[in-house]
Amino acid sequence: MLLSAFALLMFLLWSLSLMVLVDRQNQQNAASYRQNLHGQILQLQQKQQLWLQSQHYLLNTLVESPGGDSKFQSFLWDYYQRNPSIWAVNLIEFDPDGNPVSRSSKPGCRQPGQLHRSNFDDYLVPVITSCRIDDKALLEIAGPVTTEGNARVLLLSMDYFDFLSEFSALSGRRLQRAADFEGGVQYHEFGLNDGDLVRVVLPIGETSSVFGEIHLGVKPMSFWELFELQSVIVLTVLVAAVVLVLLLLHFNLIRPLLDLAEKMQFAANSQQQSAGEGRAEVRPGLQVMQDAFHVLQKMAKRDPVTGLNNRVIFEDRLLQAIREGKRSGRRYALVLIDVQGLDSFAWQRGQYIVDALLRQVADGLRESLRESDHVARFERNLFALLLEVQQRDQLNTLVEKIYLSVVRPYQVFGREFELNAFFGVALYPEHAADADVLYQHASDAVVKAEHSEWPIQYFRDADDVTDTTGFSMIQSLRSAIDNEELKLMYQPVVDLKSYQTVYLEALLRWRDPDKHDLPIEQTIRLAEQNHLIKPLTNWIFETACRFVSESGIEGLAVGINLSMIDLHDRRLPERIETQLRRYQVRPSQIVIEITEGQIMQDPKEVIEVLAHLGVMGLSLSIDDFGTGQASLTYLKELPVEKLKIDQSFVRDMATNPDDQLIVRATIELAHTLDLKVVAEGVETLVACDLLSEMDCDHVQGYYISHPLEAKQVATWFETSVKPDLVRKGR
Ligand code: C2E
Ligand code: MG
Numbered sequence: 260m261l262l263s264a265f266a267l268l269m270f271l272l273w274s275l276s277l278m279v280l281v282d283r284q285n286q287q288n289a290a291s292y293r294q295n296l297h298g299q300i301l302q303l304q305q306k307q308q309l310w311l312q313s314q315h316y317l318l319n320t321l322v323e324s325p326g327g328d329s330k331f332q333s334f335l336w337d338y339y340q341r342n343p344s345i346w347a348v349n350l351i352e353f354d355p356d357g358n359p360v361s362r363s364s365k366p367g368c369r370q371p372g373q374l375h376r377s378n379f380d381d382y383l384v385p386v387i388t389s390c391r392i393d394d395k396a397l398l399e400i401a402g403p404v405t406t407e408g409n410a411r412v413l414l415l416s417m418d419y420f421d422f423l424s425e426f427s428a429l430s431g432r433r434l435q436r437a438a439d440f441e442g443g444v445q446y447h448e449f450g451l452n453d454g455d456l457v458r459v460v461l462p463i464g465e466t467s468s469v470f471g472e473i474h475l476g477v478k479p480m481s482f483w484e485l486f487e488l489q490s491v492i493v494l495t496v497l498v499a500a501v502v503l504v505l506l507l508l509h510f511n512l513i514r515p516l517l518d519l520a521e522k523m524q525f526a527a528n529s530q531q532q533s534a535g536e537g538r539a540e541v542r543p544g545l546q547v548m549q550d551a552f553h554v555l556q557k558m559a560k561r562d563p564v565t566g567l568n569n570r571v572i573f574e575d576r577l578l579q580a581i582r583e584g585k586r587s588g589r590r591y592a593l594v595l596i597d598v599q600g601l602d603s604f605a606w607q608r609g610q611y612i613v614d615a616l617l618r619q620v621a622d623g624l625r626e627s628l629r630e631s632d633h634v635a636r637f638e639r640n641l642f643a644l645l646l647e648v649q650q651r652d653q654l655n656t657l658v659e660k661i662y663l664s665v666v667r668p669y670q671v672f673g674r675e676f677e678l679n680a681f682f683g684v685a686l687y688p689e690h691a692a693d694a695d696v697l698y699q700h701a702s703d704a705v706v707k708a709e710h711s712e713w714p715i716q717y718f719r720d721a722d723d724v725t726d727t728t729g730f731s732m733i734q735s736l737r738s739a740i741d742n743e744e745l746k747l748m749y750q751p752v753v754d755l756k757s758y759q760t761v762y763l764e765a766l767l768r769w770r771d772p773d774k775h776d777l778p779i780e781q782t783i784r785l786a787e788q789n790h791l792i793k794p795l796t797n798w799i800f801e802t803a804c805r806f807v808s809e810s811g812i813e814g815l816a817v818g819i820n821l822s823m824i825d826l827h828d829r830r831l832p833e834r835i836e837t838q839l840r841r842y843q844v845r846p847s848q849i850v851i852e853i854t855e856g857q858i859m860q861d862p863k864e865v866i867e868v869l870a871h872l873g874v875m876g877l878s879l880s881i882d883d884f885g886t887g888q889a890s891l892t893y894l895k896e897l898p899v900e901k902l903k904i905d906q907s908f909v910r911d912m913a914t915n916p917d918d919q920l921i922v923r924a925t926i927e928l929a930h931t932l933d934l935k936v937v938a939e940g941v942e943t944l945v946a947c948d949l950l951s952e953m954d955c956d957h958v959q960g961y962y963i964s965h966p967l968e969a970k971q972v973a974t975w976f977e978t979s980v981k982p983d984l985v986r987k988g989r
């Protein structure tokens with residue numbers, strides 16, 4: 260209904276526009292006609308001029324011939340009697356000044372009233388169809404006006420051949436005729452054959468009798484003509500538009516729909532086949548629709564880039580979990596992860612890099628989760644985890660492990676990328692008892708993480724935050740390694756018998772400690788967690804080796820602490836060797852310190868790396884001995900030379916008999932295993948004496964020396980050989 264009203268309205272508008280067009284067209288036609296008429300007449304005048312000149316000449320010749328006057332009169336009379344298409348012949352007399360004195364109708368002038376005299380006077384009579392016979396008379400010739408459609412056409416007719424043969428007969432002169440073309444116009448050329456040749460050139464039309472025509476008007480365009488014309492155009496455009504729309508519909512809608520229907524039918528058939536072999540009954544359409552709905556529902560649940568569940572399904576899981584929690588008392592953690600840096604990668608490298616990174620992040624998350632956990636990608640950079648909390652004290656470790664699975668170097672198409680992330684954690688039921696509030700709290704925690712120094716934040720529960728100062732330190736540490744903001748200090752380990760310096764332990768320090776109040780152990784832990792330990796250890800080795808080589812102290816040895824992550828690097832021996840060779844340091848000048856706990860975390864792999872270092876000729880020392888539970892078997896397997904008794908036992912040894920007992924037992928054990936013993940944290944002379952009495956080999960501590968700046972080491976060597984200086988303390 261609405262459509263037909265619209266169509267009718269459009270038709271009316273179109274008709275109206277046609278009427279306007281017709282009117283405008285006719286106005287234009289009339290204007291161009293006026294110019295055109297003048298042009299036509301001018302053209303014809305030129306043509307006619309030739310003909311009139313020749314006619315004039317012929318007529319004059321006729322008049323001048325013997326008995327010419329009467330011959331002329333009768334010639335005209337006969338001529339007009341035999342040429343009915345010529346309607347009027349006027350012979351106009353002129354006075355001596357050349358002004359016409361009479362305009363009389365001669366015999367043969369018929370129907371003079373129909374000749375449109377005004378037109379003829381203005382344009383036609385004097386020029387086109389008149390011919391001055393002599394200076395006293397003018398011959399006017401006019402033809403009929405016919406109508407062609409709405410246009411009036413004046414036909415100027417003169418049968419030249421007839422006229423000329425008439426002339427020839429009357430004048431007694433013979434004419435020869437030849438036809439030629441000049442400039443696209445056909446001419447008939449006549450020559451008098453009486454010796455003195457006169458060429459008469461007559462331009463003529465297609466027939467000898469119709470000289471030319473002038474279109475006196477234009478046919479006005481009618482509404483229906485324009486309607487017809489435009490209908491064709493409009494219809495053609497309409498058909499083309501319909502075809503185009505149909506094609507578009509076919510490729511973009513109908514074909515995909517048909518494909519989908521086919522697939523749905525296929526899926527339905529195969530399901531049906533597997534449900535009951537040989538059953539020919541067709542599943543009802545509703546069932547097919549239902550299957551398709553399930554397929555679409557499943558698609559709607561997946562994130563197309565990572566294949567993880569999307570927000571819809573995750574929220575459903577969260578609701579289910581909370582329902583389950585209310586019933587069975589289970590506890591959950593909702594973790595929101597805001598991955599940083601993807602937008603700038605998309606902008607710099609392209610979206611396909613970001614998609615690849617997102618897939619790797621998703622894989623990392625999947626791998627670090629347990630079966631009971633859920634993971635989803637909510638939107639661009641936001642992931643969500645639902646973790647079942649079995650033991651609250653293990654949650655932090657789990658979340659940190661997941662953090663490290665996200666914040667790590669990624670390899671994409673041969674390039675390395677690093678991502679950052681902020682974690683917000685909220686706990687059910689501690690922080691919220693329903694899904695919405697829990698989600699809100701986790702979101703708040705992410706925002707808090709973004710603005711605080713530690714990238715993992717728990718909602719409200721400040722105790723859960725492992726370290727609030729760590730995050731900015733990571734940033735500082737990155738630039739510190741690159742910008743030489745770090746330094747090594749060297750603490751002597753001295754032999755208790757000879758008071759010789761056995762080696763100097765290299766200890767890491769910030770150059771400007773005021774800017775960094777985090778204990779160095781925590782700095783190192785952060786470096787370990789953020790993949791900075793390799794560049795850091797490299798830097799330490801290089802600095803220590805350079806120090807040994809530049810110190811010029813013969814036989815100087817340096818102790819270097821290694822981190823657990825270094826011990827899992829199979830290329831560590833190679834890296835150390837490079838530095839040794841570069842600074843021409845002998846392997847025996849390096850003492851590697853590893854803690855007891857490090858060995859026990861993954862003994863097999865660590866033993867392999869340490870064995871390699873031993874073969875290279877490096878000396879190994881077990882640091883902080885007594886704090887872990889190193890198995891003696893491993894100790895026997897390792898190429899270890901020294902045990903460093905942890906300073907916690909040594910420091911209070913003088914007052915604490917238990918510590919004293921432990922230290923004594925450790926020294927004995929070490930000696931049984933043929934190992935040298937170092938006591939670290941020796942702060943007093945009493946401790947020093949006690950250790951000496953216990954037959955401890957080496958000592959290290961503030962009593963002997965605080966860690967020294969590199970430039971103080973030379974002075975140390977100049978004085979430390981004297982036993983009394985050691986005994987007096989430094
Ligand atoms: P560590 O290897 O057991 O180093 C001994 C620590 O005890 C040093 O602390 C040292 O300054 C301190 N110390 C030495 N004598 C005394 C004393 O008489 N009394 C007391 N109270 N402390 C004393 P620092 O430098 O803070 O290092 C702490 C730990 O950080 C080191 O324990 C080591 O595990 C680690 N560390 C230090 N530098 C490096 C390094 O370059 N690389 C690695 N991987 N770890 C390092
Ligand atoms: Mg050490």
Ligand code: MG
Nearest residue numbers: 882883905939
């Ligand atoms: Mg130690």
